[in-house]
Amino acid sequence: MSDFALAVDIGGTKVAAALVAADGTVAERRVVPTAGSPDPEEVWRPVAGLVADLRAAAGAGRVAGVGVGSAGPIHLPEGSISPVNIPAWRRFPLLERLAELVPGVPVRLAGDGSCAAVGEHWRGAGQGVDDLLAIVVSTGVGGGLIQAGRLVAGPTGNAGHIGHMVVDHDGVPCPCGGRGCVEAMSSGPSMVTWALKSGWQAPVPAPTGVDLADAARAGDPHANEAFQRSGRSLAAGIVSTAAICDLSRVVIGGGVAAAHDLLFPPLRAAIAEHGRLAFLRQLTVATASLGNAAGLVGAAALVLAPEAYAGRGVASLT
Amino acid sequence: MSDFALAVDIGGTKVAAALVAADGTVAERRVVPTAGSPDPEEVWRPVAGLVADLRAAAGAGRVAGVGVGSAGPIHLPEGSISPVNIPAWRRFPLLERLAELVPGVPVRLAGDGSCAAVGEHWRGAGQGVDDLLAIVVSTGVGGGLIQAGRLVAGPTGNAGHIGHMVVDHDGVPCPCGGRGCVEAMSSGPSMVTWALKSGWQAPVPAPTGVDLADAARAGDPHANEAFQRSGRSLAAGIVSTAAICDLSRVVIGGGVAAAHDLLFPPLRAAIAEHGRLAFLRQLTVATASLGNAAGLVGAAALVLAPEAYAGRGVASLT
CATH class of the missing domain: 3.30.420.40 (ATPase, nucleotide binding domain)
Structure with a gap:
């Protein structure tokens, strides 16, 4: 019952x-x-x-x-x-x-x-994949890790923090206090902040990631570069995780990833550019299927x- | 018997x-x-x-x-x-x-x-540590991963490749074909190449990492910066691994790491700079104890x- x-x-x-x-x-x-x-x-x-x-x-x-x-x-x-x-x-x-x-x-x-990783592994885009990284790109960048078909949460329960992997060791400050973290370039707010600093003329006083995506689709170069930068930073974190954990697939969801058309092309290109070893070339990238x-x-x-x-x-x- | x-x-x-x-x-x-x-x-x-x-x-x-x-x-x-x-x-x-x-x-x-990771975990500087990364910094940069007290080699046997984690996503070319990898900045040959390009006047025609360490100790600024750069790059890879895997300790060995006095101070400083989340601050760094x-x-x-x-x-x- x-x-x-x-x-x-x-x-x-x-x-x-x-x-x-x-x-x-x-x-x-x-x-x-x-x-x-x-x-x-x-x-x-x-x-x-x-x-x-x-x-x-x-x-x-x-x-x-x-x-x-x-x-x-x-x-x-x-x-x-x-x-x-x-x-x-x-x-x-x-x-x-x-x-x-x-x-x-x-x-x-x-x-x-x-x-989120367990959800996608159990009933979503990671079903049947034994070695999976799931990423949620939104206000922050979070993630979770499945290895050998099981959740790996680590001794403190904090494994999967791809948002605080370092992909630009001399890079920009991150809300965590460090710098050059994936989250500092790939989260929605960090993308908006960067685009505004670079010269994006936002249509509203406090623009969101959705406004940024609209601007990118309308051809704004700063908005476009913010998505390029986000995709490249995520790709570096993904390749790094694959190198250290020997992953088979990554699934990507969250509000920023909803703009597939803008995020995925630079992300896939950068994965191909960085992930050259044979075992890294087997990695597949998929969009999360369970949404929020x-x-x-x-x-x-x-x-x-x-x-x-x-x-x-x-x-x-x- | x-x-x-x-x-x-x-x-x-x-x-x-x-x-x-x-x-x-x-x-x-x-x-x-x-x-x-x-x-x-x-x-x-x-x-x-x-x-x-x-x-x-x-x-x-x-x-x-x-x-x-x-x-x-x-x-x-x-x-x-x-x-x-x-x-x-x-x-x-x-x-x-x-x-x-x-x-x-x-x-x-x-x-x-x-x-190498198994050796250090079984009888070396990683004994009793359930979540361990071991790194060998030498001609290349290799590593191995212990999680929950067991070797994690991954589905293809290639887990632990810290040398090809990406720590500078717009960085220098790596022998693997990618760029910005840990190995591209932290291996002995990459350090020597970088120091020579930067103006190091080597004492012999084909200098080694040992020559570079001697020069750094004698006060050569290029040789010193090569060790700083190597330490910072390794630190970014270590923090990234800790963020994704929830590590307790890292042990570092290999020929380049034999120059503790030059490598470890910048490495420890950069780990402290990047690893700000509470669970990352618990990471301990040790030198490998079994040598080669x-x-x-x-x-x-x-x-x-x-x-x-x-x-x-x-x-x-x-």
Whole structure:
């Protein structure tokens, strides 16, 4: 009778939750804005409401467990979280709270990049691929790693941080405090900032990545170069990951990657330029297929397919 | 009575072999130059001689198996090799030949970078560390990866190629055909080439890394900058690997790393500069402790500790 996983995706601007069936189908999905309060309990309340609603919607005994993906950092083994963009939560005991709310079933937590990778591996564009990197290019650049068919989250749960791989060692400052990171050139905000500095005349005072894509398609050279630069930087991170981990495929999703036509040509060209060794030339590049549901589907898989996805680096309470 | 592994280390300039005991002690060690002949059999003959000699030295029944590390690429699952610097050997069936020579025991093959990492993890500076990157900085830059206490060699056996991670995406050409790779800035020959181009007045016509280190210690600014540049490039590759794999330690060995005093200060400074996220700040950097025996000790461990080191990515015949 346990038909669904109750999946939760904690982000800095919104929290999503869903009932996910064993075939990966998202049966019910709810989204609430992340509360901006400095009080951790006020941030928790709407999340708890979402979870309680979905549990009621599923019906008694039909929730096999709760899987959560969260913006990082996450803390193992206790399953607390300190998302950079949710300042009210510092070592907030998310796993414990969820276990109180939905007792008697497994509750598991992983980073959001890991969950996106698990989602794409379990039911998306990475199915059947044993060695996979999934990337989400959006406000930041996140990712997750599958090796030998299993999630590799690392000893601290933080593996997969392609956004902070260094691809230009004398490069521009990154929000992390370092410089030359993939995220410093490839995230939506970094692309917009760079284009504006280079002379892009944006049509609105606070332009977004969508505005930048429109400008690039209309032929603006600065907007175009921002996509070229983003694609080249991502490609360097991808080739580096393939060199160190021996990958078979990379799948790329997120808001910036939605502009395939602009991002993928320079990205593919730069992968071909950098990845010359024979084992690197076998790497395939695909677009993510689950859209913004990847994180929820992956969070569900922490509960529904634990042998592959709920090992080391995933916090777990039963 | 099977007291030793017979370990072999195949390189472009020399082939080493040894009897290695279960505690990692190297009991007998022999080295021959790699034959320069275009005939694969002439390259094989001295290797076969070395192996036969050591088997005889060990005594009947005292060889538990044969472990080999080789310069790449290696080909799985058949265990053939095509070392870049041994042109006579293209898909040379090394594993099969060794099994004919030493029948009735396991024979296993991994890449030389993987064997160095295994050696340092099993009996060197990486003991007890579950998530380890080992780097050999020499004529090239190689490496190997340990995750969760086990060798990760990848589906093709080529994981650990830190030398071809991209740390300067618009950077200088690399022997691999790409550019901006770690090896293009950090290997001994690339350092010498760069220093000469920058104005270093070398004391001899074909200077080596040792000459460069002497010049740096005597205060030559170009020679010094070559070490700075090498250290910074390695650091970017190390931080990138830590970001994607969630490492605990890196150990660094090889001829260039023997100049600790010149290489490690810029390397450590650049790791601190780039690795700002909390989980990256926990990374420790150590010098390799087995010297040029790491590859032999690691090759022995493929046979003597197979549960940790002879999984996926290692070719095996029994």
